[in-house]
Amino acid sequence: xxxxxxxxxxxxxxxxxxxxxxxxxxxxxxxxxxxxxxxxxxxxxxxxxxxxxxxxxxxxxxxxxxxxxxxxxxxxxxxxxxxxxxxxxxxxxxxxxxxxxxxxxxxxxxxxxxxxxxxxxxxxxxxxxxxxxxxxxxxxxxxxxxxxxxxxxxxxxxxxxxxxxxxxxxxxxxxxxxxxxxxxxxxxxxxxxxxxxxxxxxxxxxxxxxxxxxxxxxxxxxxxxxxxxxxxxxxxxxxxxxxxxxxxxxxxxxxxxxxxxxxxxxxxxxxxxxxxxxxxxxxxxxxxxxxxxxxxxxxxxxxxxxxxxxxxxxx
Numbered sequence: 001x002x003x004x005x006x007x008x009x010x011x012x013x014x015x016x017x018x019x020x021x022x023x024x025x026x027x028x029x030x031x032x033x034x035x036x037x038x039x040x041x042x043x044x045x046x047x048x049x050x051x052x053x054x055x056x057x058x059x060x061x062x063x064x065x066x067x068x069x070x071x072x073x074x075x076x077x078x079x080x081x082x083x084x085x086x087x088x089x090x091x092x093x094x095x096x097x098x099x100x101x102x103x104x105x106x107x108x109x110x111x112x113x114x115x116x117x118x119x120x121x122x123x124x125x126x127x128x129x130x131x132x133x134x135x136x137x138x139x140x141x142x143x144x145x146x147x148x149x150x151x152x153x154x155x156x157x158x159x160x161x162x163x164x165x166x167x168x169x170x171x172x173x174x175x176x177x178x179x180x181x182x183x184x185x186x187x188x189x190x191x192x193x194x195x196x197x198x199x200x201x202x203x204x205x206x207x208x209x210x211x212x213x214x215x216x217x218x219x220x221x222x223x224x225x226x227x228x229x230x231x232x233x234x235x236x237x238x239x240x241x242x243x244x245x246x247x248x249x250x251x252x253x254x255x256x257x258x259x260x261x262x263x264x265x266x267x268x269x270x271x272x273x274x275x276x277x278x279x280x281x282x283x284x285x286x287x288x289x290x291x292x293x294x295x296x297x298x299x300x301x302x303x304x305x306x307x308x309x310x311x312x313x314x315x
Contacts, residue, residue, distance in 0.1 A: 094176045094233060097151050097240035100169040106162035108138050108248035115142075115244070118157055122150045124239075136253030140246055145239040154242060163246075175233045182233075186226040193219045 105111050119126055128143040146154045159165060193216060200212045284291065 092176070094174070094179045094237035095148070096173045096175055096233075096236045097148065098171050098173075099151075099155055099240070099242045100167065101155075101158060101165065101242070101244050101246075102167035103158070103244065103246040104164040104166055105246055105248045108140075108246070111163065111246060112140060115158070115246075118154070119144055122154050122157075123147050124150065124154065124242075127241075134250075136250055138248050138250060142244050144242040144244065146242055148238055148240050151240040151242075158244065175237060179230060179233050179237075182226050182230050186223060186230065189219055189223045189226065193223065 103111075116126070124144050124146040126142055127145050129140065130142075131138075131140045133139070144154070155170070196212055196216045196219065200209065200216065203209045203212055
């Protein structure tokens with residue numbers, strides 16, 4: 001019995017050893033087959049033209065690296081920079097520019113024609129014009145509305161030969177905040193008006209209808225006023241204002257002749273005082289009925305008061 005068990009154990013050990021040996025052999029056969037194919041292909045390739053293969057691999061690596069760097073560059077270009085401000089289309093600067101100029105001319109007629117031609121050339125228009133002429137001077141005051149992008153060009157074109165700039169003053173006012181604030185209030189008013197209109201549809205009694213309609217009318221007036229203010233500011237910012245006063249002396253008159261002397265100023269002061277006294281006299285003459293009535297009233301009051309204060313003598 002012992003011999004049978006010993007034989008059975010030996011047979012089991014031999015079978016296990018044989019199975020492990022066959023599995024290892026199969027694994028060894030599979031691994032070299034997989035590893036030997038590339039090496040064989042590489043060897044054949046080297047024999048056929050190893051230089052060409054290395055060149056192709058090198059160019060592929062370079063092209064791949066170039067593609068990667070291009071992609072990275074494109075991504076960097078698309079990616080917004082942290083310090084770059086983002087443009088906001090809603091934020092449009094509204095700046096009102098105004099210029100005041102006084103010019104002394106040598107040839108009024110030529111300059112007057114040139115300035116009207118320049119106004120048309122720059123797309124501007126004359127809003128107001130007032131011309132006057134005396135024996136010693138011819139003068140013109142004009143108000144020009146200029147597109148804001150042409151403002152500097154117009155100012156620079158007003159000078160020239162035979163033109164002396166007596167006064168030049170340019171000012172600007174930024175009304176961007178006012179425009180944005182007024183527009184925001186305008187939209188808020190519109191929303192409130194729409195709510196009242198919804199309430200008006202739901203109103204049932206005449207009193208409710210009249211009350212809601214009164215509120216709607218008040219809000220509508222505010223909306224129209226705000227819209228008008230916005231339109232005015234936008235137009236003023238779109239068209240700058242240029243006030244020009246230009247003149248020419250005539251008949252040998254100079255600026256000293258136009259400027260009054262001290263004696264002339266004294267004479268004008270006496271004349272002004274006389275006019276004031278004359279106006280006062282004329283004023284009292286024009287209200288003579290009131291003056292006569294006042295005098296009679298004073299006499300009557302004094303007479304009545306005298307009678308009232310007269311002592312009564314008792315005998």
